[in-house]
Amino acid sequence: MRYVLCLLACLLMLSTSDALFENTSPQMYIDRYNSNIDQAPQALRELLGSERVEINILLNNGTLYMLGLETSKGRIVASYPGGMDNPTITIETTESTIHVVATSSDPVTAFRDAKDRGEVKIEATKLTTRLKLALVLASAEVFKYFLGVFFA
DSSP, X not given: OTHHHHHHHHHHHHOOSHHHHHHSOHHHHXXXXXXXXXXXXXXXXXXXXXXXXXXXXXXXXXXXXEEEEEEETTEEEEEEETOOSSOSEEEEEEHHHHHHHHTOSSHHHHHHHHHHTTSSEEEESSHHHHHXXXXXXXXXXXXXXXXXXXXX
């Protein structure tokens, strides 16, 4: 489940403009995520589980960027440009929120503040996923770990 933070961190921290969403394939970020998650302990990867994550980002130009990601044992095994049916987790935010978090000197606090203001919405459809998500989002150390996966 913790991979949700990593996925969100990847999108929130690596992107700051429309050009990313219009000109860059999500595969670059998926490959980076997968190569880094391989460095995590096997037990952690097992905990990450298998989920169907839909990410919706309202861009500054008014269009909606949608991407579905399917995971198995923490690795992204499939991506679906345009979204997916029956996600187990949905993440919604805006490009401007991504920019604020990405340029913050304290991205963990900026992320939490944005989430508290409703500028980042993360919803899970299953009770067990909701409970895991609540625990993960409450842990700054876990979030910092995943930021380190991408930015160490």
